[in-house]
Amino acid sequence: MYKILPMKFNIRITKTQNSRLSEVDFNNIPFGRVFSDHMFVVDYSEGEWKDPQIIPFGHFSIHPAAMALHYGQAIFEGMKASKSVDGAPLFLRPEMHAQRINASARRMCMPEIPEDLFVEALHNLVALDSAWIPPQEGSALYIRPYMFANDEFIGVKPSQNYKFVIFTGPVGPYYPKPVSLIAEEEYVRCAVRGGTGDAKVAGNYAASLLPARKANEKGYDQVMWLDSDEFKYVQEVGTMNIFFVIDGEVITPELNGGILAGITRDSIITILRDKGYTVTERAISVDELIEAHDAGKLQEVFGTGTAAVVAHVSKMSIRGRDLELPAMEEREVGVLAKREIDGLRAGTIADTHNWIVPVKALETVSI
Ligand SMILES: Cc1ncc(COP(=O)(O)O)c(C=O)c1O
Known part of the structure; x- marks a missing residue:
């Protein structure tokens, strides 16, 4: 029937x-x-x-x-x-x-x-x-x-x-504990300028499998994708967009056609701005990350996506260097972002945007 x-x-x-x-x-x-x-x-x-x-x-x-x-x-x-x-x-x-x-x-x-x-x-x-x-x-x-x-x-x-x-x-x-990332300096996905990185198409994920396997073999959880022209600017991570907190400013790569416009990304940018944080969408280079890390200014790195909501990053390998990131107790922005999304879903935080x-x-x- x-x-x-x-x-x-x-x-x-x-x-x-x-x-x-x-x-x-x-x-x-x-x-x-x-x-x-x-x-x-x-x-x-x-x-x-x-x-x-x-x-x-x-x-x-x-x-x-x-x-x-x-x-x-x-x-x-x-x-x-x-x-x-x-x-x-x-x-x-x-x-x-x-x-x-x-x-x-x-x-x-x-x-x-x-x-x-x-x-x-x-x-x-x-x-x-x-x-x-x-x-x-x-x-x-x-x-x-x-x-x-x-x-x-x-x-x-x-x-x-x-x-x-x-x-x-x-x-x-999805990720019960913080994840480690390795910046990919050899392979790209289909997410090149003019490619299909801003669409959620099956082929993008197929092209990511070999580099992801190699990253796992080296002991890292996920690949951090870089731009395909210079291997210099950060794009996103596996199935997440990425956020950095440098000296109190929240920075996430701009939507340049090469990365997916994450819905969690959009929600978290809005939530953090509502809370008074400065959130900047712009190109961010691996050199800037290394410099901020070495100056003690790289406070947090986290990925955002539907599956993980917020996944904190414990360390990042860039140009052969492991950059260790601050301990979980010192992280405020990613923790707040996750708490807000979870609270909205739980109905314990007011849904001011009608989401x-x-x-x-x-x-x-x-x-
Ligand atoms: C490549 C990629 N980037 C980012 C995201 C995060 O997007 P969303 O927050 O809409 O789940 C996803 C997940 O869909 C993804 O597959």
């Missing part, structure tokens, strides 16, 4: 008969390996999105010539739903993710997904699987919207057919 929501897009809902929820231990969730009961799927053909549905989570089949597998027209988003202290499920700035996936779509010659369909699908899916949102502090329901080219065709051109999917899965804290969107109750009508 399926149900129809009395909403604009008539998303058909087929509920699972076999919930897997009881198999999950919310106190011990391996990141990215546990998936909730349902997923949203909609196909694009003949110039329109057709028959949006929520169905039990499971495999779908694709043709061996599906274009995404060959030419990489594949984009995605990463976002979270969490529960406030009184148990209400909510999103943080969901419309920003809808806008960003459409910006990625434009860059990759893919069709945009109507913003209200994206948001409506999120509400329905998360309302249906709200029992999958872990209540533990620092845990959340991770949400993965994505789209890929589905034409059965060999040849380099934009596909005519696409599949858009959203699935979700409970996750615990919190409560998940709408699922009003289903049987047919």
Whole structure:
């Protein structure tokens, strides 16, 4: 049996008969390996999105010539739903993710997904699987919207057919302890001037894997990407934007087309400015970082992103030198930024920017 929501897009809902929820231990969730009961799927053909549905989570089949597998027209988003202290499920700035996936779509010659369909699908899916949102502090329901080219065709051109999917899965804290970084002075991703660094496209991440593996082999957790022209200016880190605190000033690389416009980055810049900090978006070179470190002025380094929220950096390797960073007890800005985002999600800090969107109750009508 399926149900129809009395909403604009008539998303058909087929509920699972076999919930897997009881198999999950919310106190011990391996990141990215546990998936909730349902997923949203909609196909694009003949110039329109057709028959949006929520169905039990499971495999779908694709043709061996599906274009995404060959030419990489594949984009995605990463976002979270969490529960406030009184148990209400909510999103943080969901419309920003809808806008960003459409910006990625434009860059990759893919069709945009109507913003209200994206948001409506999120509400329905998360309302249906709200029992999958872990209540533990620092845990959340991770949400993965994505789209890929589905034409059965060999040849380099934009596909005519696409599949858009959203699935979700409970996750615990991403980086339980501070991370170490190594500045990458040999490889770049596709994030070069005029490239695809400001879009959330699958190929960017594929190109990051080899340097990331080499960084791990040298004992560092993550790569800190530098610009591709001079290997001089800092871009971002793995799946995070990066912030430095130098002599009381908060500095983050400007959005220059080569890095992703992180939604957490934007929230944290706003929060810190509200709190009276000077936050500067500008190019920052590794030389400046070394100089600030040696002068004792590099007070904090942290990454920001949906998965980690704020990940403190314990040390950075630049040009073969390990720069040790101040102890956690001395860090004020990154700690405050994380506390504010967590507090907004928990409902314990006032939402002055209207970023919190409560998940709408699922009003289903049987047919
Ligand atoms: C390359 C990259 N940079 C930065 C971010 C942080 O973006 P957001 O704060 O929107 O999660 C992400 C995560 O999506 C990312 O993949």
